[in-house]
Amino acid sequence: MSKKLLEIQNLRAGTEDKEILRGISLAIQPGEVHAIMGQNGSGKSTLAYVLAGKPGYEVFGGSVWMNGKDLLSMEPEERAGEGLFLAFQYPVEIPGLNMSTFLRHAVNEVRQYRGLxxxxAKNFLKLVREKVQELGLSSDFxxxxxxAGFSGGEKKKNEILQLLLLExxxxxxxxxDSGLDLDxxxxxxxxxLRLKSPxxxxxxxxxxxxxxxYLKPxxxxxxxxxxILCSGGWEVVKDLEEHGFENIRQSVLNAP
Amino acid sequence: MTPADIMAPSRAELAVLAGQPSPRELYKYSPLSKWIPESLAGVLHKEISTSFATKWPDEIRSFFRIFDHVHDPLLRIFLRTLEPQLWQEVQGHSLFSKTALSLSPGGIVSGFQIRPEISDSFFNLKLDFQEIEAPAQPSITGFLVWVGEGISADVCLEIISDPRKAHSVLILVVAEKDSRTDLNLIISGSGQVRCNTFVSLAGPAARAHLRSVILSSPSSHHDLHNWVQHRAPETESNQTVRLLGAKDSTSVFSGQIVVENSAPRTTAYQSAKGLLLDEGAFVYMRPFLEIYHDDVKCSHGCTTGFLDPEQLFYLRSRGISESRARQELTEAFVREVFSSVGSVIQREYLNSALKHILNTCM
Incomplete structure (x- = not known):
C-alpha cells in the first residue's frame, strides 16, 4: 500500500461550545477521488473548514496527517503551501483587491513555501493569462x-483558476456544484476532470x-x-438515489 | 533638534493654552468655533476686518451668500472677512506644498481659489503641514472651488497633519449648471486636522462626487465634516468615505445632505465605512439627511468594524501570510473609494499616493 496523502483519525471538532464532528476517520491515497454526501447540517462543510484551518473552529480530539505532517498544528497559509486547497462554496467578495495582485501574492507565497x-511579473502574467484563457474567461477578468460582482459561474471558475495556479x-x-446551471x-x-492525476x-x-x-469517485x-455512516463505491450513490437517505440510516442502524 | 522644536509647545499644552478640553471629548462633532481657539478668531478678525471695507467682486459676494445660513459663527467670520486678494489662484495640473502657506497674513489664514475654465481640468494639491516651518499655532486654509456652467473638474487634495499644531481646512465648492466636480481627499499624518467641506449644487443637473479617505497614525485626530446642499433640480451628489483607525487614534466623519425645496428629482448618496485596525482606535460617524422635497432619491449607509475574518481566511487559505493578507485587505478597503474615478491617470495618482502613505505610515 502506497503512502497516504491524508489521514484523518477519529477527528472530533466543532465550534466553541458545540461538537459537530464526532469521530471522523478516513484515509486518502494519492490520486484517489473521495466523495462525501450527507444532508444539510451533517457536518460536511465543517470538515472542510477544519481541514483548511478556518479560525472559529476548535479541534477537541483526534489527528489529521498530510504527507506525514501534523496538519492541525499548521496555519491556514502553511496548509496551502503543503498542497491543500479548499474550493469554497461561497467565495467571499473583496472589493478593492485586484485579481492579479491577489493571484500574484498567492502564487509566489506558495512557491516560496515549496522552495521555488x-x-x-512577466512570467506570472504569461502563466495567468494562459489559464484565464483556458477557462474561457475574458482578459479583463x-x-x-x-x-466582486462575479456571477455564480464566474465565482466557481475563479476557484478553479486558483486551483490551476496553486497546483x-x-x-x-x-x-x-451549488448555484450552477447544468451547462x-x-x-x-x-x-x-482535466486536473485529475496520479x-x-x-x-x-x-x-x-x-x-x-462526471468525476467518478x-x-x-x-x-x-x-x-461517517457508511463508505463504499459507486453503489452507495445508487443506493442513496433509489432509497433515499433515511432508509440508509435505518438499515445501518438496524444492522446487526 | 532645532530651536524651533524645543520652542514648540506640545499638542496637549497647546490645547490647554487655547482653553480646549481633551481632544477625544472636544472634537467629536464639535462646531468649528470650538476647534479653532478664540485667540485665533481674534487674530482673524483684527487682521482682516481692517481691509473688509474694500470692494468685493459681485461673484464673491453671491458666493458667500450661498453659505449665509451656515450658522457656525467662526466660519461666518472667515467667509465674510476674507479679503478677495488673499485667494491665490491655483494653476491646474499642478502640485504645490509648503511655499503657498507663507503667503498668508501671519501664517495662519490662507485662501486658494480654483476656477477651472476648461473641462477635464484637474488639480492635484498637497497640503503638508509637517513641512511648514511656522510657529506652532493653529491655522485655517481655505479652498474655493468654483466650477462654472458645463465644466468638469477633478480636484485631489492630500492633507498631512502635523503633531505640533491643530489645523483646519475649509473647502467650499460651488457647482453651476451641468457641471461635474470630483473632489478626492486623502487625510493622513500624526496630528490634528479638521476638514470642513461645503458643497453647493447651485445649478440644475450639477453633479459632485466626494471621495474621502481618512488614514490615521497612533494618537492622530482627523475630522471630516461634509455638508452637501442641493439647491437646483436634477442635481446629483455622491459621497464615499473610508476611515482607517490606527492605535489610539480618533477619526470623525459627519456628513450632511440638505435637499432644498427648490431641488426636485435630486439624487444623493452617501456611503461611509470605518475600519478599526488596532486597540484604542475610535471611529465616529454621523450621517444625516435634511430633505425638503418629496421627489428625491437619497440613501446613506454607515458601518464600522474590524477586518472581515471571512476575507482574511480566504486569502490565507490561498497561501498568503496573515500579515500580508491584513495589509492587502486594508489597502483594498481604502482603494475601493477611488475605483470610481473616471480618469485612469487620476486614479493611478490617487492610488499611488495612498500606497505611499500606507507603506510609510501605517
Missing amino acids: DPLD LKRAVN PSLVILDET ALKQVTEHI ERSFLIITHYPKLLE DVVHVMDDGQ
Missing part, C-alpha cells in the same frame, strides 16, 4: 476586484449525484450527524 523562486495535491470541493456545471466539471487527490462534498457522475462516504 518567485515568478517575475484579472483587472476586476476579487469575486495542490489535495483538492477539497465544497459543494462546487456551467458541465464546464466546471470538465476543468476539474499525484492529485480530491475530496468532493456534495448533495447531488450529478457532479459525481473511488470511495463514497455518507455522513450523518458528524460521523
Whole structure:
C-alpha cells in the first residue's frame, strides 16, 4: 500500500461550545477521488473548514496527517503551501483587491513555501493569462476586484483558476456544484476532470449525484450527524438515489 | 533638534493654552468655533476686518451668500472677512506644498481659489503641514472651488497633519449648471486636522462626487465634516468615505445632505465605512439627511468594524501570510473609494499616493 496523502483519525471538532464532528476517520491515497454526501447540517462543510484551518473552529480530539505532517498544528497559509486547497462554496467578495495582485501574492507565497523562486511579473502574467484563457474567461477578468460582482459561474471558475495556479495535491470541493446551471456545471466539471492525476487527490462534498457522475469517485462516504455512516463505491450513490437517505440510516442502524 | 522644536509647545499644552478640553471629548462633532481657539478668531478678525471695507467682486459676494445660513459663527467670520486678494489662484495640473502657506497674513489664514475654465481640468494639491516651518499655532486654509456652467473638474487634495499644531481646512465648492466636480481627499499624518467641506449644487443637473479617505497614525485626530446642499433640480451628489483607525487614534466623519425645496428629482448618496485596525482606535460617524422635497432619491449607509475574518481566511487559505493578507485587505478597503474615478491617470495618482502613505505610515 502506497503512502497516504491524508489521514484523518477519529477527528472530533466543532465550534466553541458545540461538537459537530464526532469521530471522523478516513484515509486518502494519492490520486484517489473521495466523495462525501450527507444532508444539510451533517457536518460536511465543517470538515472542510477544519481541514483548511478556518479560525472559529476548535479541534477537541483526534489527528489529521498530510504527507506525514501534523496538519492541525499548521496555519491556514502553511496548509496551502503543503498542497491543500479548499474550493469554497461561497467565495467571499473583496472589493478593492485586484485579481492579479491577489493571484500574484498567492502564487509566489506558495512557491516560496515549496522552495521555488518567485515568478517575475512577466512570467506570472504569461502563466495567468494562459489559464484565464483556458477557462474561457475574458482578459479583463484579472483587472476586476476579487469575486466582486462575479456571477455564480464566474465565482466557481475563479476557484478553479486558483486551483490551476496553486497546483495542490489535495483538492477539497465544497459543494462546487451549488448555484450552477447544468451547462456551467458541465464546464466546471470538465476543468476539474482535466486536473485529475496520479499525484492529485480530491475530496468532493456534495448533495447531488450529478457532479459525481462526471468525476467518478473511488470511495463514497455518507455522513450523518458528524460521523461517517457508511463508505463504499459507486453503489452507495445508487443506493442513496433509489432509497433515499433515511432508509440508509435505518438499515445501518438496524444492522446487526 | 532645532530651536524651533524645543520652542514648540506640545499638542496637549497647546490645547490647554487655547482653553480646549481633551481632544477625544472636544472634537467629536464639535462646531468649528470650538476647534479653532478664540485667540485665533481674534487674530482673524483684527487682521482682516481692517481691509473688509474694500470692494468685493459681485461673484464673491453671491458666493458667500450661498453659505449665509451656515450658522457656525467662526466660519461666518472667515467667509465674510476674507479679503478677495488673499485667494491665490491655483494653476491646474499642478502640485504645490509648503511655499503657498507663507503667503498668508501671519501664517495662519490662507485662501486658494480654483476656477477651472476648461473641462477635464484637474488639480492635484498637497497640503503638508509637517513641512511648514511656522510657529506652532493653529491655522485655517481655505479652498474655493468654483466650477462654472458645463465644466468638469477633478480636484485631489492630500492633507498631512502635523503633531505640533491643530489645523483646519475649509473647502467650499460651488457647482453651476451641468457641471461635474470630483473632489478626492486623502487625510493622513500624526496630528490634528479638521476638514470642513461645503458643497453647493447651485445649478440644475450639477453633479459632485466626494471621495474621502481618512488614514490615521497612533494618537492622530482627523475630522471630516461634509455638508452637501442641493439647491437646483436634477442635481446629483455622491459621497464615499473610508476611515482607517490606527492605535489610539480618533477619526470623525459627519456628513450632511440638505435637499432644498427648490431641488426636485435630486439624487444623493452617501456611503461611509470605518475600519478599526488596532486597540484604542475610535471611529465616529454621523450621517444625516435634511430633505425638503418629496421627489428625491437619497440613501446613506454607515458601518464600522474590524477586518472581515471571512476575507482574511480566504486569502490565507490561498497561501498568503496573515500579515500580508491584513495589509492587502486594508489597502483594498481604502482603494475601493477611488475605483470610481473616471480618469485612469487620476486614479493611478490617487492610488499611488495612498500606497505611499500606507507603506510609510501605517
